[in-house]
Amino acid sequence: MMRRLLSVWHARNLEFVRDRGALLFTLVVPIGVIIGMGVIFGGAPRPLFKVGVLSDPATPAQHAFLQERYFQFVHESAEQPAVRAVARNQLDLLLDLRSSIPRYWVNPDSPKGYIAEKLLLQTDARAQRAAVTGKPVRYVDWLFPGILGMNMMFSCLFGVGYVVLRYRKSGFLKRLHATPLSAFEFLSAQVLSRLGLTLLVTLILYVGVGSIIHFESVGSIALLALVGVLGALSMIAFGLIIAARFSSEELVGGLLNLLTWPMMLLSGIWFSLEGSPRWLQFTAGLLPLTHVLDAARAVSLDGAGMASIAPDLVYLTATTLLFLVLGAWSFRWRIE
């Protein structure tokens, strides 16, 4: 028995080691993830609370509360957007140090906000609570679009990537190549097929989970659906760039992971990137999922209209076309 097991083990190892792309990515992806996590979470222990601070730009903010450990203090320049960030759980608390008696805003539905408020009042009992304007948002309402978006991302990227790879390896693509079908037509058909499936699953989740957690979109459902369609298109097309060329499962798997990890961490599924370095926010802004979540949250939480999310929609449409053209351009019908 051992001999048979060893024969298969040895042959499989040879296959894997000789597949250079697979080997490279099996090594590169974890290293990339480690470096990425280090950059985002590294350095000092990650703060537990994120507090916005409004202060006079001329004089540096000074307050005993600012010395607390495990708090991240983010300088805010304008009151209104900062208060909105509190309502949306992007800030746990907002502290206004512009007058002699500090004011603060906290989301009454936020557990972290509750604790941050207790700690603030312990350092400075004079602090006065101000009303959060607009409907405060529960964390789950903020998280829900993120979870839907994440599910959509996996479905889009892996759903088409592996299918096209399988077609190429089996030789089915080569047979299609002998017909008038163009790469662009083939890829578009794959995108549309996956789009239907992804939207159906997202709809089921939206209705099912939404009714359990009593999620209600403030803005138009139709607009939310449009965000879903354009977002799914962009991410499917993103996956097709990877599927366009390669013929190794391990390599394609590695590359798809390479795309999903940054989106998992940077697109704002779990936490907002408010207060993180500029370049990180810029990188996040390149990822399609970031625009999907920004637009979906703006519509569902703030009731944003078409005009205010138009830049996100344009970005998603433009990337869809760009990815499709790139995919068609680099497409390989057969194993080289």
Place this chain on the structure above:
Amino acid sequence: MLMSLSAVARRHGLVCTVNDINKARTTSGVEPGASLPAQPTATNAVQLEHGECLLKVSRLVKRYPSVTAVDGVSFRVAAGSCFGLLGPNGAGKTTAIEIMEGILRPTSGEVLYRGGPLGRRFREEAGILFQKTALQDFLTVRQTIALFRGLYAHGIDTDEVIRLCALEKLARRDNRKLSGGQTQRLLLAVALVNDPSILFLDEPTTGLDPQARRNFWDLVNSIKAQRKTIILTTHYMDEAELLCDEIAIMDRGVIIAQGAPRALLRQHFAEVLLELPRHEVPAHAHALPLKMLTAADRVEITTDDLDGTLRMLMDAHVPLTFLRIRPPNLEDLFLMLTGRELRT
């Protein structure tokens, strides 16, 4: 000057010119994009006169880092004919045919279809059966044919192709559950959905049992009867003899003989073959002044004087009960040209 050159070339039947193609286009009156009612017989097939050049292959070379698979191959295929590319495994047949199909890019040389490069029109008008083809999973025979029918502007009705390839009883079967012969018939059906002017068959009967092979040949013959142009690769000599009007024998990337099968045999063999079981031939008979070749189980004698040879054998008391006399076939020619030794 170019015109006069091409006129000379045409008079000698050397090339087909753009004029031929234009003539063919105008006589057909069919625009490539125009929609036509589905017709069971060729609508876009016979646009060239029978015998005119449909496909021209010039100085085709395909080099890979370690091997030159095709090394300067040239030939022409006449409209309505069946052209066979023969050769042992690894001779370069599949590489050559895949370049002709537009699937592989040649290192140098060119393939002209109706006088022009292989473009969209070629893809619309070519039917292709690869040596190995995978189909989409979970589709029935009918759905598979319908998928490919949907990729072409013109073609034959799905039911008509199913009937043509005798797939009626299998139409609802999952394409993964077909036997080898049935799969080949389905792949042929897929190659015929666009009612092709030119049909490429790459080793279509390799791996089939004798009955399935014969069935497949009948199908190909019925397609030939519609005056479609066929390009076939095979290493079965009987297949080539039965189906092909012209053959080219390839070996190590080059064509070593070309012509009509009978003409080739006449050219290379003015003789007949006598075969005797080896154990029937006594040792002293090997000393006779005859062209004799000893194989594992038999002795082959080649001669252009049958009477004299038989007399000589009888005088030497060689028993002739099991003697077989036959005309040489393509297999003999093939072995004569490519040698009998095992290739490494």
